Each structure stands twice: as structure tokens, then as C-alpha cells.
Amino acid sequence: MSSRGGLALPLVILSALLAVALLWVITVGEVPIPGGDVLGVITGRVPASDPRSKIVLAIRLPRALAAASAGAVLAGSGVIFQGVLLNPLAEPYTLGVAAGAALGASAAITLGLPFISAFAFAGSIAALWLVWLLGRGSRGRASPSRLILAGVIVGSILGSVITLMEALAGEQVGAIVLWLLGSFSLSTWSHAARSTAMAAVVLALGLFWARDLDILSSGADAASLGVDERRTSGVLLLGSSLATAMVVSMSGVIGFVGLVVPHLVRIVVGPAHRRLMPLSVLGGALLLLLADTAARSLGELPVGVITALVGGPLFCFLLWRER
Amino acid sequence: MRPLLSLEGVRVTLGSREVLKKIDLEVAAGQVVALLGPNGSGKSTLLAAAAGIGRKDAGTVLVEGDDLDALTRREAARRIAVVPQQTGFMTPFTVMETVLMGRFPSAGRFSRLTAGDRRAAEASLEAVDLSSFGERLVTDLSGGEAQRVAIARALAQQTKVLLLDEPVSALDPRHAIAVFRLLDGLRGEGKGILVALHDINYALRFADRVLFLKDGLLLEPPSPRAVDDVLLAEVFQTPWSLEELSGGFRAAFPLV
Numbered sequence: 259m260s261s262r263g264g265l266a267l268p269l270v271i272l273s274a275l276l277a278v279a280l281l282w283v284i285t286v287g288e289v290p291i292p293g294g295d296v297l298g299v300i301t302g303r304v305p306a307s308d309p310r311s312k313i314v315l316a317i318r319l320p321r322a323l324a325a326a327s328a329g330a331v332l333a334g335s336g337v338i339f340q341g342v343l344l345n346p347l348a349e350p351y352t353l354g355v356a357a358g359a360a361l362g363a364s365a366a367i368t369l370g371l372p373f374i375s376a377f378a379f380a381g382s383i384a385a386l387w388l389v390w391l392l393g394r395g396s397r398g399r400a401s402p403s404r405l406i407l408a409g410v411i412v413g414s415i416l417g418s419v420i421t422l423m424e425a426l427a428g429e430q431v432g433a434i435v436l437w438l439l440g441s442f443s444l445s446t447w448s449h450a451a452r453s454t455a456m457a458a459v460v461l462a463l464g465l466f467w468a469r470d471l472d473i474l475s476s477g478a479d480a481a482s483l484g485v486d487e488r489r490t491s492g493v494l495l496l497g498s499s500l501a502t503a504m505v506v507s508m509s510g511v512i513g514f515v516g517l518v519v520p521h522l523v524r525i526v527v528g529p530a531h532r533r534l535m536p537l538s539v540l541g542g543a544l545l546l547l548l549a550d551t552a553a554r555s556l557g558e559l560p561v562g563v564i565t566a567l568v569g570g571p572l573f574c575f576l577l578w579r580e581r
Numbered sequence: 582m583r584p585l586l587s588l589e590g591v592r593v594t595l596g597s598r599e600v601l602k603k604i605d606l607e608v609a610a611g612q613v614v615a616l617l618g619p620n621g622s623g624k625s626t627l628l629a630a631a632a633g634i635g636r637k638d639a640g641t642v643l644v645e646g647d648d649l650d651a652l653t654r655r656e657a658a659r660r661i662a663v664v665p666q667q668t669g670f671m672t673p674f675t676v677m678e679t680v681l682m683g684r685f686p687s688a689g690r691f692s693r694l695t696a697g698d699r700r701a702a703e704a705s706l707e708a709v710d711l712s713s714f715g716e717r718l719v720t721d722l723s724g725g726e727a728q729r730v731a732i733a734r735a736l737a738q739q740t741k742v743l744l745l746d747e748p749v750s751a752l753d754p755r756h757a758i759a760v761f762r763l764l765d766g767l768r769g770e771g772k773g774i775l776v777a778l779h780d781i782n783y784a785l786r787f788a789d790r791v792l793f794l795k796d797g798l799l800l801e802p803p804s805p806r807a808v809d810d811v812l813l814a815e816v817f818q819t820p821w822s823l824e825e826l827s828g829g830f831r832a833a834f835p836l837v
Contacts, residue, residue: 344671344672466690469682469685469688469690472674472678472682472685473682473685475671475672476670476671476672476674476679476682476719477668477669477670477671477672478665478668478669478670478682478734479634479663479665479669481632481633481634481654481658482632482634482658482661482662482663482665483658483682483683483685483686483734483738484654484655484656484657484658484659484685484686485654486653486654486655487654528673528674528675528678529672529673529674530674530678
């Protein structure tokens with residue numbers, strides 16, 4: 259069953275699909291705007307004063323870019339967490355890292371503190387550390403099932419703390435839903451720019467350490483193959499936690515992207531990170547872009563509901579298939 | 582001549598137990614050194630400390646004359662290869678992808694693996710009789726096949742020093758003997774080989790030197806010929822018999 263394609267063909271196909279999807283989702287909405295007009299706005303043929311121009315440039319394009327790059331970050335972080343922790347179920351959501359970030363961010367917002375992203379980062383690192391402490395086996399290396407158990411438990415505790423905090427602070431229900439299930443309804447160009455930068459960081463981490471990730475994820479004693487395990491794992495986990503935290507601080511917790519996308523990509527191209535990483539980043543972007551569009555079309559549902567509805571059953575199928 | 586690998590006063594404590602008390606050991610180029618000892622005597626701990634991948638509380642390990650602790654992990658992996666007791670293959674990489682990981686320490690981070698790297702991997706697979714297995718998934722292999730893949734990966738590192746932790750424990754006699762013939766060949770190439778074994782007969786037959794690990798200390802008889810039932814009984818705490826076979830070989834077996 260080792261059908262391992264190259265990188266080029268899937269890369270071209272996914273990039274093309276992503277480009278088409280980006281264009282298409284901008285045409286969709288309360289005010290339908292034909293694809294030709296969208297291109298006209300982007301190339302400047304439609305004047306800036308035109309309402310279509312405002313809708314595309316101020317609302318739909320930044321939102322589409324924010325969603326796509328957030329998907330790239332979540333899927334890329336999933337690849338890194340899975341590789342470093344030697345655990346196919348690891349991702350920001352199952353590890354409680356996303357919930358930690360959300361708690362940090364909502365604490366900062368509730369208390370009216372600045373630097374929300376910094377609090378989100380602190381929260382994500384604290385959650386990861388806690389999960390690691392609870393989940394690691396006796397011999398230093400994490401035991402896969404313990405780690406995920408710890409992640410799910412820590413994640414749900416943090417989720418309830420967020421709910422409690424926001425309920426006590428008298429926030430609207432909508433704000434709580436944003437943190438717990440994610441939404442891109444408030445995305446701006448600044449959000450799009452920041453999460454695109456984070457997507458670049460995650461991709462760079464994954465490609466720079468692709469061979470180390472191969473060795474770590476193979477189950478080998480990585481040190482004997484030249485991997486400085488402590489340093490490499492540290493950099494990779496901190497980097498992907500930071501990227502996750504930035505994204506979560508803007509759009510809330512979105513599950514399953516980091517789980518489902520790398521699994522699907524592995525089925526097509528195998529586990530080598532040189533291929534897995536770039537394709538997962540593109541696949542994550544595509545998936546979350548489409549999920550957000552669905553959420554938007556269904557009357558601003560939280561996007562996490564869509565990813566869970568699509569990703570959950572899909573993941574069940576993958577689990578069943580890999581028995 | 583300077584030894585390829587030397588351990589000086591190596592001490593390892595695990596929990597409250599001093600597993601290795603004071604280990605002094607040299608492995609020269611062109612030597613196959615067998616390490617024997619009962620379960621839990623610290624053979625794996627010794628190999629891990631010698632490779633710089635395990636705990637070491639005191640002492641020095643020199644590789645080709647350089648302090649192992651002063652080398653980067655990549656540099657160390659270009660000088661010492663390790664065949665672990667448990668292969669631990671968990672992810673469905675192909676056999677070829679896995680063996681090529683042995684080339685990573687000497688490849689640049691971004692440079693593609695060269696035809697030379699690929700040839701080295703192919704030669705390593707051939708050496709363990711797995712030439713046709715390149716595209717198989719390591720997660721689908723039998724225990725013995727997986728063990729040979731781990732050996733091939735270590736060979737692909739093309740190091741001067743090779744440390745093997747019970748490399749034949751999952752192998753049938755034919756493949757076990759093939760591995761020892763392989764070590765014979767590597768000895769001829771001037772490598773220094775330290776191999777932990779359970780089977781005393783393989784050690785008596787193939788090793789240049791036989792070391793026994795007992796109570797955290799090494800015992801070395803003057804030569805493999807000097808291994809006798811008294812020494813074996815002392816190390817393994819059970820009576821042994823040694824029989825002379827035709828052709829000058831000897832066979833050891835525990836008395837029941």
C-alpha cells in the first residue's frame with residue numbers, strides 16, 4: 259500500500275484549488291458579486307468608491323485570507339505536534355493548546371489588558387506544559403494515549419473556565435461562542451496579515467526541520483541519528499504553539515483541521531515531512547476557507563461547528579480504516 | 582594506536598541504583614567486542630552512555646580521540662551508529678526512507694540526498710539481505726525484518742564505531758549468522774564494534790574479545806578461549822558446561 263507520489267503534482271493541484279476557492283468564496287454572500295467583478299476590484303478596474311469594491315476589499319478578502327492562513331497554521335501545527343510527540347492524534351485542539359490560548363486571550367480581554375496575543379501564547383505554553391507533565395510516561399517520552407487523555411481533560415477544564423469567566427464578566431453569549439467554537443466574522447486586514455505571517459513561520463519550521471521531524475516521528479532513538487532532541491523539539495513546539503496562540507487569539511478555538519488534514523495528506527504522499535508539511539499547510543488553508551464560507555452562508559454559524567461536523571465523522575472513518 | 586572508542590571511569594546511577602560503577606573500556610579499530618551479562622546488568626545502559634544518548638553521571642567517552650560530550654549530536658552520529666534493542670518503528674515510512682535516515686547526519690540540512698547516499702542505503706539493505714524490501718512499509722515488517730532494517734540504517738551512517746544492542750535477538754539462526762558474518766566484514770574495514778549479546782556461543786565464535794558486565798563492573802578474561810564454566814557460573818549465577826567441538830570451536834550451555 260505504499261503508493262507515494264511526488265510533491266510537485268499534488269502541490270500544483272492544491273495551489274490551484276486554493277486559488278480558485280479564494281476567488282469563489284469572495285463571490286458568495288448576501289450580495290453576490292460575480293467572479294469577473296471580484297477580479298475587477300482586485301486589479302483596480304472597478305473604482306474604489308463602488309460598494310462592490312468595499313465589500314470585497316474591506317470584508318470578504320481579509321476574511322478569506324484570515325480563514326485560509328488560520329487553516330494553514332492549524333494543519334501545519336498539527337503536523338509538527340504529531341511528529342515531535344510521536345502521536346497521530348496530537349494537534350492544537352486535542353492537546354489543549356488551543357484552549358490554553360483561548361483562556362489566555364479571554365482573560366486578557368475580560369480584565370481589559372493589552373497584548374492579547376501574548377496572553378494567548380502564555381496560555382498555550384502553560385497548557386502544553388501541563389498536558390506534557392500529566393501525559394508523559396515514566397521514561398521521559400510521552401505515552402500516546404496518556405498525552406491525548408491529558409490534553410482532552412485539560413482542554414475541557416480550560417473551556418469551562420472560559421465559559422465561567424465570560425459568564426461572570428457579563429459578556430454576551432456570542433463572545434463566549436467565539437472563543438469556544440471559533441469565528442472569522444470580525445476578521446480585518448491586520449488579522450489576515452498576522453495569521454499569514456504565522457502560517458509562514460509554521461511552514462518554515464516544518465521545512466527547516468523536515469529531516470529531524472522524519473527521524474522523531476519514525477520512533478527511532480532520534481539522538482543516535484544526530485537529532486538534538488531537546489533543542490529541536492523545544493523550538494518546534496514553542497514555535498507552533500506561538501503560531502497557534504496568535505491564530506486562536508484572533509479567531510477562537512477551531513478543532514479537527516490539524517487532525518484531519520495531515521491524515522488525509524499522509525494517505526496520499528506518505529509521512530515524509532518534506533512533502534507532508536507544504537501539502538498540509540495548503541490543505542488546511544483550503545479546508546478552513548471552505549468551512550468558513552459554509553459557516554458564513556448558514557447565517558454566521560461558528561466555524562468550529564462546521565469543522566467538527568465535517569472533520570469529526572471523517573476522522574472516525576480514518577480511525578476505522580486504519581484499524 | 583589510539584582506540585576508536587574509549588570509556589574512562591563511566592558511572593551511571595538510575596534511581597537509587599548504581600548500574601555502572603566504574604567502566605573502563607577500549608574498542609580498537611578492527612575489533613568486535615562482545616558484551617555479555619544477565620538481564621538488568623546494564624548492557625543497554627553502557628551502550629547508551631557510550632553512544633552519548635543515555636545517562637552518564639561521571640567519566641569520559643572518547644571517540645576517535647575526541648570527547649563525545651564536546652561534539653554536536655550530528656557530529657557524534659557521523660562517528661557512532663547505534664542499533665537499538667527495540668526498533669520502535671511507529672510510522673509507516675518505507676524501508677528505503679528509513680534506511681536513508683542514516684544518511685541525514687552527514688547530509689546538509691537542505692541539500693538533497695545524493696546518488697551516493699542512495700547507493701549507501703542500497704548497499705546497507707543488501708548487506709542485511711533486504712534488497713527487495715525498499716518499498717515495503719516498516720510498520721508491516723516482522724520483528725526480525727525490522728531488526729535488520731535498523732541494522733541497515735546504522736550501516737548507512739558509515740561510522741567508524743558501531744554499537745549494537747542485542748541485534749540478533751529477533752533473528753533466526755540463518756539471519757543471525759549472516760549478521761555476524763557482516764560484522765566480520767566490517768571488522769575487516771577497520772571499524773570498532775561493540776555488541777551486547779545474550780547468546781554466549783555467538784560471542785565465543787565471532788568476537789575478538791568477550792566482556793562480562795556484573796554488578797556494575799566489567800570483567801574481561803584474557804581471551805575468549807579463557808572463558809570457562811567457572812566464570813560463566815559466577816556471572817550468570819547458574820551452572821554451565823563448555824564442550825569442545827571439532828574444528829576448535831566450543832559450545833556453552835546452561836546445565837539444567
